[in-house]
Amino acid sequence: MQHIISIRDFSRRDLDHLLDRAEDFAAGGYDRNLLAGKIVALLFFEPSTRTRMSFASAMARLGGDSISVDSVEASSIAKGETLADTIRVVSGYTDAIVLRHPKEGAARLASEFATVPVINAGDGAGQHPSQTLLDLYTIRKSMDIDGLEVGILGDLRYGRTAHSLAYALSLYQVTLHTIAPRGLEFPEGLNHELHDRGMEVKAHRDVKEIIRDLDVLYITRIQKERFPDLGSYYDVASSYRITPETLQGVKDRLILLHPLPRVDEIDPRVDSTPHARYFEQSRNGVPVRMALLSEVMR
């Protein structure tokens, strides 16, 4: 039985295989009844719109059904049931479980108690492998991943999508440029780990000093709650905002990605430039999740 828990569990071959599968699904020539008769549980203990809807959409496109809990407050979890028990019970109703949970490591725990495959759809500040796969997929649709100069900008200290993507990119020949405000840099441990895995990581404070060399810029949200007051947040956030002016002189093939939702990080005027790929990236969530669902329920 195969679980999808952490991007760390994947080899480059595994990733490429899943991305190939996603490409096949996106091309449209697939069996619409591939998962007919199968049921997936969408077990979301935290609010989510995109991830949950794109998993439901992916399952429906493959002919399968999904069932979910409408609200955690009204469920047995509110009565104090352990996650382990919930997973054991839901395993009996479905053929796979997609789990989002506020605690880190929740999906790993679920995989120990489930009798069906578990797909991690985000565990607290931890892993969110389907997001990373769709990020990689979006890059690969534009260009070969090997040889790229990739920038990751924003809150790199707490941003799980940034950590996960950096880790996945370390399986490819990529130079990574981190661009973060003071205090929100990549955790030291992760920097060491990437270095040990043979990745060149260069830290920058100002996006302008590096943006012209980049092929990919992955933008993440800087959260207000990380700052002592709104004033210092706006100071920092405005200097990390991507505008049409920031993009002057960049490579033609530069693509801008963002896991969404965005707040102030990208000026809406950027949306109409050929560099903006974040909405396409969001759409890619469906074929990527079709690949994941079909992989675990083969």
Next chain:
Amino acid sequence: MTPGAQNRTLLVSQIKDGTVIDHITAGEALNVLTILGIAGTTTESLSIATNVASGREGRKDIVKIERRELRKEEVDRIALIAPHATINIIRDYEVVEKKGVTIPRVIRAVVKCPNPGCISNASEPIESAFEVLPKGLHCLYCDWMITKDIASHII
């Protein structure tokens, strides 16, 4: 008899049957007992010597546990904080078995994950689990790394 050996004899007397854990990193004897689950309320007779002069380590701790033979998988758990410890099984005053400790690949229920957001700290029916890596301990649930002061995280 060397002066060091004489000191040891004075500090900790011989036991008839049981286990002697020797060459414990100085100052770690009480942590070793914690890991082995031996507390003041357990029934074993214990002798503990700390900061004993030793040619090999300079200073070391020794623990003697009477009438209990520790199994290898029990004592391997102490390897994290006392990697040079040796285990002597004593029967009728004779050392019948002597072995070192091996650092296990995964340790369960020994160390508490320092990440408050880790599922292993929630009320779930699981034990903490860490992979032992050259750099430290890696939580198998939340990926947290403990790189220093492992003893302070012992459950």
